[in-house]
Amino acid sequence: MPHPPVVSTSIPEVPVQRGKVRDIYDFGDRLLLIATDRISAFDWILPTAIADKGRVLTQISAFWFSQITLPHHLLSLDPGELPIPDGVNLEELEGRSMVVRKTKVIPVECVVRGYLEGSGWKEYQKSQTVCGEPLPPGLLQGSQLPEPIFTPATKAEQGHDENISFQQMCNLLGTNLAEDLRKKSLEIYRTAVNRAEQCGLIIADTKFEFGLIGSEVILIDEVLTPDSSRFWAKDTYEPGHAQLSFDKQFVREWLESTDWDKNSPPPELPREIVTQTRSKYIDAYEQLTGQSFAWKEA
Incomplete structure (x- = not known):
């Protein structure tokens, strides 16, 4: 049996911001990022949590941070290194916590697409472009692109992130920083793709976030997880239809099969969908890691 899901956390007297999935506690020059078991889709936090999801996201991020040579924000996976007040259940935070350096967050999502899916596929069907980038004719749903492409988006506190052109990104951040982020994003993606393919997985697309410490660009947030990326099974990959995935696309597809209008509170997820998603x-x-998940069983 899985552990009971962690939907929210509480650390008294420490400033906190709550995102769709993460609770972020401010300890001055360091932050404590706690990945809860909340799951979001179509800009809604769903009423049903996925037990241990936050631990999976944290452990996958930690794995990738150990593989990536670029500077990043992860300092430790042990929340006990911070001055946590007495009475906080540290066992509940185990495996889902990252102690990180605080940065000035760069307000752009750095998206890299290696395959044609999602909003990119929808746009391509209309205009043979993705985020305004022209692509060859005749591509299918799930087709591999000739080269990975960088398609930035603005970060939205609430609602849906909005795709922008690279020129708009240059206007927003300055050309030098925009070009540096594009280079770093493509570099990380290519490194990760090679690793994943050795493990029988395809990373169809992903998004990165970066921050600044002074003038130094730092990789932040989660990295190459099933929440921020599309993972496909390599051995069943075939362009022309939706792929066997290891990410929350499975939940999106179930929601699409219901009569939910996406404008009202979403429905509870059935038990079998929760179990299969976990x-x-x-x-x-x-x-990816070749290791057994430590919290597979309660």
Whole structure:
């Protein structure tokens, strides 16, 4: 049996910001990022949590941070290194916590696409472009692109992130920083793709976030997880239809099959969808790292 899901956390007297999935506690020059088991889709936090999802996200991020040579924000996975007040359940935070350096967050999502899916596929069908980038004719849903492309988006506190052109990104951040972020994003993606392919996985697309400490660019947030990326099974990959995935696309597809209008509170997820989603996340971790997920069983 899985552990009970952690939907929210509480650390008294420490400033906190709550995102769709993460609770972020401010300890001055360091932050404590706690990945809860909340799951979001179509800009809604769903009423049903996925047990241990936050631990999978944290452990996958930690794995990638150990593989990436670029500077990043991760300092430790032990929340006990921070002055946590007495009475806080540290066991509940185990495996889902990252102690990180505080940065000035750069307000652009750095998206890299290696395959044609999602909003990119929808745009391509209309105009043979993705985020305004022209692509060859005749591509199918799930087709591999000739080269990975960088398609930035503005970060939205609430609502949907909005795709922008690279020129708009240059106008927003300055050309030098924009070009540096594009270079770093493509570099990380290519490194990760090579690793994932050795493990039988395809990373179809992903998004990165960066911050600044002084003038130094730092990789932040989660990295190459099933929440921020599309993971596909390499052995069943075939362009022309939706792929077997190890990410929350499975949940999106179930929601699309219901009569939910996406404008009212979303429905509860059925038990079998919750169970299968948890298994997919854990499978992604185990396949990528070659290690057994420590919290597979309660």
